[in-house]
Amino acid sequence: MIAMSLRRLGWMVLTLWVVFTISFFLMRAVPNGPLSSERNLSPEIERLMAKRFNLDKTPFEQYRMELGNILSGDLGHSFRLNDFTVAEVIEQGLPISLSLGSLALAFALTLGLIAGVTSAVFRGTRWDTGFMLLATTGIALPNFVIAGICILVFVFFFSWFPAAGWGSWQHMVLPAFCLGLPYAASISRISRTSMLDVLSEDYIRTARAKGVGPTRVVMVHALRSALLPVVSYLGPAVAGILTGSLVIERVFAIPGLGTHFVEAAIQGDYTLAMGMVLLYTVLLYSMNWLVDLSYAFLNPRISAHS
Missing domain, CATH: 1.10.3720.10 (MetI-like)
Structure with a gap:
């Protein structure tokens, strides 16, 4: 039973990494982004918002940073619900x-x-x-x-x-x-x-x-x-x-x-x-x-x- 549980746990970790990788790049391949629906933003404000959420970096740099945050237990802040972290939204x-x-x-x-x-x-x-x-x-x-x-x-x-x-x-x-x-x-x-x-x-x-x-x-x-x-x-x-x-x-x-x-x-x-x-x-x-x-x-x- 213990061996099976450890084996299943290892497969779950691998599954989570595969799901994370595929989802990450699919999300960035879609034209609709977190700043696309914003209206009347000046270039400076848009640049600051992109910097805050690391959107000014390349997709692979974003991938590395977000994977590191998730491994440390930090799911980050919601782009739209700025006052809430993702963990708080899930908790509610x-x-x-x-x-x-x-x-x-x-x-x-x-x-x-x-x-x-x-x-x-x-x-x-x-x-x-x-x-x-x-x-x-x-x-x-x-x-x-x-x-x-x-x-x-x-x-x-x-x-x-x-x-x-x-x-x-x-x-x-x-x-x-x-x-x-x-x-x-x-x-x-x-x-x-x-x-x-x-x-x-x-x-x-x-x-x-x-x-x-x-x-x-x-x-x-x-x-x-x-x-x-x-x-x-x-x-x-x-x-x-x-x-x-x-x-x-x-x-x-x-x-x-x-x-x-x-x-x-x-x-x-x-x-x-x-x-x-x-x-x-x-x-x-x-x-x-x-x-x-x-x-x-x-x-x-x-x-x-x-």
Whole structure:
């Protein structure tokens, strides 16, 4: 376990360096820069601003300086939010995005597993057909379309939730539901297929022959093995939820990392955009790592050293 953890840590460091290098030069290749949207700046002021953020140096000199700052733990100041460092922006936005993502993931797992297991147990019935029809629809619709429909229904028609903002649990429910629903649809299809395979195994037939009740067969004997494909999907699902929150946070005007990331990309805020890219890389790599570790718990036959 320790050897695997050290190996994964080394790969994460290498991945971060590759992501940093590619992102750095791609950002500077785009015409939109941090000073491009400034208006009526005198040449002297523009020169001073460029000097302050090292934009007067060559790209390779900027790369060397920024890499050194990041290695020392300094993500720098935001170009646009001059009073805030990148670390302060992340400190403010990360708890909001994690709260939204965690609730969305809880929605996805709860709804997806209930629908998938129910469809497998009642295979061929109206329950099965109905849940799989909803799952197909959920996969086909992107989350911003779902968000538009939910706003029309639950905000303007029923007036159950606020349209935008952040500050109470009412602000969390609708965006988390819209963010997690497409992944709930995928989880339901995966869990249905996996549960059907497990229910046909010999040990399940043996448990039934011994008189074990149907509920215990499903919830105790079958569900744990059926969760393995779902756990495999959680790595990409977490990645999708994190990146999908960029759109959802924008739609619902939530001041999370997604909103800051979009603004940084639009305004050419190099340091803030780079900080967000590296943070998302660490989060996604860590989530995939945790998924791999969870395999050993769900199925002891799978070695944690693999």
